Amino acid sequence: MSGSRTTTNGHATVLRPTQYLEDIQDGRRVNGTGPGVALIILNSPLTGYEYVKRLYGHASYVLCADGGANRLHDLILAHSGSTNSIGGLRDMLPNLIHGDLDSLDDKVRQRYKSLGVEISEDPDQYSTDFGKGVKTVLEQCPNIRDILILGSLGGRVDQGIGLLHELYREQMVRHAEVRFWLFSESSVSVILAEGTTTLQTPLESGLMRRNIGILPLYGPAVISTKGMEWDVDDWPTEMGGQVSTSNHIMADEITITTDRAVLFTVERDMG
Numbered sequence: 001m002s003g004s005r006t007t008t009n010g011h012a013t014v015l016r017p018t019q020y021l022e023d024i025q026d027g028r029r030v031n032g033t034g035p036g037v038a039l040i041i042l043n044s045p046l047t048g049y050e051y052v053k054r055l056y057g058h059a060s061y062v063l064c065a066d067g068g069a070n071r072l073h074d075l076i077l078a079h080s081g082s083t084n085s086i087g088g089l090r091d092m093l094p095n096l097i098h099g100d101l102d103s104l105d106d107k108v109r110q111r112y113k114s115l116g117v118e119i120s121e122d123p124d125q126y127s128t129d130f131g132k133g134v135k136t137v138l139e140q141c142p143n144i145r146d147i148l149i150l151g152s153l154g155g156r157v158d159q160g161i162g163l164l165h166e167l168y169r170e171q172m173v174r175h176a177e178v179r180f181w182l183f184s185e186s187s188v189s190v191i192l193a194e195g196t197t198t199l200q201t202p203l204e205s206g207l208m209r210r211n212i213g214i215l216p217l218y219g220p221a222v223i224s225t226k227g228m229e230w231d232v233d234d235w236p237t238e239m240g241g242q243v244s245t246s247n248h249i250m251a252d253e254i255t256i257t258t259d260r261a262v263l264f265t266v267e268r269d270m271g
Contacts, residue, residue: 016200017188017266018207020148020181024057036060037146040133041094042163043067043103044152047185049079051270055148055183056092061141065129066099068150073108086115093117098136099129130166138175146179153184164263167191168218172261189265191218196257199264201227201249210248211267218261227254237262 020037039059043066046052052075056062064072072094080088089111097104097112097119104119113119122132130149137144149167153160163182171180171191182189188208201208214223220238225231229248237243249266256264 013197020058021207036144038137038144039148041068042151046071046075062094064094064097065133067103069097070105149182187265202252209267209269213265214244215263221260224257227251
């Protein structure tokens with residue numbers, strides 16, 4: 001099942017930001033019919049084994065971008081312990097480790113290689129491991145329609161802004177047919193294109209908190225909202241002007257209408 005659907009008029013979109021945080025009953029990866037979901041794990045700190053496991057469980061294809069393999073490896077070993085390290089790694093193997101491989105630890109490389117994980121190198125210095133990962137995922141799985149990005153906005157400012165830039169480029173410029181979801185330390189973020197989007201926000205799920213933001217990172221926009229504590233109507237928003245941060249969900253569904261792409265972010269509520 002895709003993380004979004006578009007109505008017949010081609011403009012109204014329905015999204016459920018917590019879909020990929022929901023538990024999978026049998027704990028195994030989804031490999032059924034449908035367009036498919038991919039997970040890209042970036043070289044960023046990973047916190048919360050259950051958080052990562054749920055994202056992994058929803059993906060039909062998992063790629064570790066270079067040092068992202070180190071992060072996944074260390075998270076699993078911290079959870080499973082040294083006595084069950086191989087079993088823990090087998091339970092959450094990536095399909096591919098890909099990038100320029102300058103950050104991949106040699107011990108991690110050898111361990112994953114011994115477990116049959118493919119490792120491929122792209123030495124291009126004019127693209128990031130994120131961009132290389134997206135390109136490779138779509139080459140390997142052309143029917144993918146949702147890509148989950150497990151990354152960080154809490155480290156270096158330039159890297160965080162760079163990630164948001166690349167998120168826009170991949171979503172709005174290169175791959176309009178694919179929806180990209182950014183899962184960071186405490187939030188789920190997604191770009192909302194021009195038009196009206198309905199977001200399913202049932203707080204009783206225990207997977208999200210009330211706090212949301214609508215950020216005009218990609219240029220001035222005019223937005224209207226319903227279902228929030230502070231709704232607005234035809235409200236101009238831009239960096240350096242008015243920006244809707246720290247708003248609160250007040251309904252099981254909220255709607256956002258915008259005349260330009262904006263970044264929507266909601267605080268998650270799970271470890």
